[in-house]
Amino acid sequence: MTTEPKRILLIVGGGVAAYKSLELIRELARRDIRSRVVLTKAGAEFITPLAAASLSGDKCYTDLFDLTDEAEMGHIELSRSADLVVVAPATADLMAKAANGIANDLASTALMATDKPVLYAPAMNVRMWENPAAQRNVERLKSDGALFVGPDEGEMACGEYGPGRMAEPVEIADAVEAHFAKNAAGPLTGKRILVTAGPTHESLDPVRYIANRSSGKQGYAIAAALRNLGGDVVLVTGPTNVPPPKGVELVRIETAREMMEASQNALPVDCAVCCAAVADYRPSIESEHKIKKERGGLTSIPVAENPDILKTISQLKNGRPRLVVGFAAETDDVVTHAEVKRKRKGCDWMVANDVSPGEHCAMGGERNTVYLITDEGDEAWPEMPKAEVAQKLASRIAKAISGPTLVKAAE
Numbered sequence: 001m002t003t004e005p006k007r008i009l010l011i012v013g014g015g016v017a018a019y020k021s022l023e024l025i026r027e028l029a030r031r032d033i034r035s036r037v038v039l040t041k042a043g044a045e046f047i048t049p050l051a052a053a054s055l056s057g058d059k060c061y062t063d064l065f066d067l068t069d070e071a072e073m074g075h076i077e078l079s080r081s082a083d084l085v086v087v088a089p090a091t092a093d094l095m096a097k098a099a100n101g102i103a104n105d106l107a108s109t110a111l112m113a114t115d116k117p118v119l120y121a122p123a124m125n126v127r128m129w130e131n132p133a134a135q136r137n138v139e140r141l142k143s144d145g146a147l148f149v150g151p152d153e154g155e156m157a158c159g160e161y162g163p164g165r166m167a168e169p170v171e172i173a174d175a176v177e178a179h180f181a182k183n184a185a186g187p188l189t190g191k192r193i194l195v196t197a198g199p200t201h202e203s204l205d206p207v208r209y210i211a212n213r214s215s216g217k218q219g220y221a222i223a224a225a226l227r228n229l230g231g232d233v234v235l236v237t238g239p240t241n242v243p244p245p246k247g248v249e250l251v252r253i254e255t256a257r258e259m260m261e262a263s264q265n266a267l268p269v270d271c272a273v274c275c276a277a278v279a280d281y282r283p284s285i286e287s288e289h290k291i292k293k294e295r296g297g298l299t300s301i302p303v304a305e306n307p308d309i310l311k312t313i314s315q316l317k318n319g320r321p322r323l324v325v326g327f328a329a330e331t332d333d334v335v336t337h338a339e340v341k342r343k344r345k346g347c348d349w350m351v352a353n354d355v356s357p358g359e360h361c362a363m364g365g366e367r368n369t370v371y372l373i374t375d376e377g378d379e380a381w382p383e384m385p386k387a388e389v390a391q392k393l394a395s396r397i398a399k400a401i402s403g404p405t406l407v408k409a410a411e
């Protein structure tokens with residue numbers, strides 16, 4: 001979207017997770033984001049300046065920053081040379097210094113001197129993370145406007161378990177990208193977009209539910225792609241294991257009725273993309289207690305029809321979004337069924353895909369082969385990763401709804 005690649009100043013503190021920062025440099029480079037590295041003295045115990053310089057393609061600045069370096073690029077200039085400062089791993093020590101205005105080495109001086117936003121990816125032992133002093137520092141940094149990603153919960157290098165693990169490089173890169181997207185003017189800036197994603201769970205009793213195989217990946221990728229174009233995205237999602245995209249408003253729901261309510265609460269929007277695999281039916285009675293085999297168990301499940309979110313939004317008399325996009329997951333006669341469905345539901349576009357089981361099944365998989373069905377006809381898109389389907393669709397949406405009107409007037 002932007003021509004100039006973004007730049008970050010990556011401050012690498014002294015923690016085992018420092019090795020992941022090397023992968024972070026590569027992950028950012030893949031997204032066309034350049035890194036310039038400052039390595040603390042403790043950080044240099046874990047990774048070498050040479051490794052950081054080789055991967056970033058730039059000089060690595062260390063505490064040995066000497067007068068020659070200072071003449072080339074002063075520490076003030078260094079701290080402002082990037083669009084964003086990322087501290088990964090952010091140790092307890094680095095955060096304590098930054099929270100209290102201590103500047104006694106290159107990294108802490110750069111943090112004091114910068115006029116750019118700072119994103120911290122904390123990494124430390126769980127007890128250290130939970131220590132009230134560490135938490136006070138985090139709160140203080142947050143109230144000073146700092147951004148945070150992680151820490152994640154899990155097994156740590158020290159053998160303990162809990163929160164304190166540095167977020168994975170992909171997660172940090174997502175946070176960086178989300179930050180840039182949020183602050184960049186794009187073709188969807190000022191546009192509010194609703195995306196529904198994932199399956200719904202329809203309860204039978206306290207331990208059982210009816211669901212489907214949707215992973216939520218395609219809907220989440222669409223939300224991220226719309227956000228990347230500057231859109232103000234509300235993602236209403238059923239239960240999934242996919243990490244939610246940063247910088248979008250996330251509303252978690254379980255049932256179709258909850259999805260309907262959350263979607264209606266998100267209105268008015270300029271565009272609605274209904275990607276969720278909503279259960280058409282729910283058990284008509286949800287048992288308060290676990291259904292027992294001895295008491296007759298289950299021989300059949302009476303069902304009630306769920307509300308149709310796509311149809312409801314498409315047929316709104318007042319405040320209908322300018323563009324409503326539905327998805328049609330079909331196993332045969334994909335285009336014909338999808339065309340009929342588009343008319344029946346009243347949406348503007350239908351994205352149809354083949355979900356027959358097999359090696360390349362879109363449901364749960366990484367790739368998708370879709371058809372875009374509009375008033376102008378059917379377009380077959382080649383098989384591509386879901387993220388690319390999302391980008392292509394997002395830019396088509398941007399073209400269709402760009403213009404000054406926020407929400408279509410009452411009809």
Ligand code: CTP
Binds near residue numbers: 280306329341
């Ligand atoms: N959809 C919805 N609410 C429902 C059911 C479906 O919003 N209760 C949306 C989906 O998000 C998708 C589109 O409708 O965008 C098509 O979903 P699909 O399940 O294929 O359509 P159905 O009407 O359920 O048709 P069928 O199951 O008969 O194929």
